[in-house]
Amino acid sequence: MTEPVRPHGVPEEFDVRTVVYLRSGESPPDLDEEASTALHHAHLAYLHALWERGLVAANGPLLDKSDDTIRGMSLWTVSPEEARRHAEQDPAVLAGRFRVDTARWAVSAGRVAFPEQDGPVGERVAFEDL
Secondary structure, rough: OOOOOOOOOOEEEEEEEEEEEEEEEEOOOOHHHHHHHHHHHHHHHHHHHHHHHEEEEEEEOOOOOOOOEEEEEEEEEOOHHHHHHHHHOHHHHHHHOOOEEEEEEEEEOOOEEEEEEEOOOOEEEEEEHH
């Protein structure tokens, strides 16, 4: 049996990470300005707590989007299933402001670093195993 051939320039290994997209909720709550601000602050505090626990490597809002339903993105250090479980406990998700989508993202090994993380962010996977 022959080994699979990688196209020229394709790396031998990839770092595979979990991405969580926050999208606009289907039925967002109708909140006054004070309640909306409080919910936003609770959302930010929740994400910061996840970062402090080492579950989220990076996160933030998305700007200049081609799809206005996509509001933010996070790179997680855990599996898509675990990331979804935690992301669905975000106060803004629970309130219906956001909904959660997950994906696995493969990028050439070593190309993206997270210097504030003590441990690995994702897993290293051979090209043939993608």
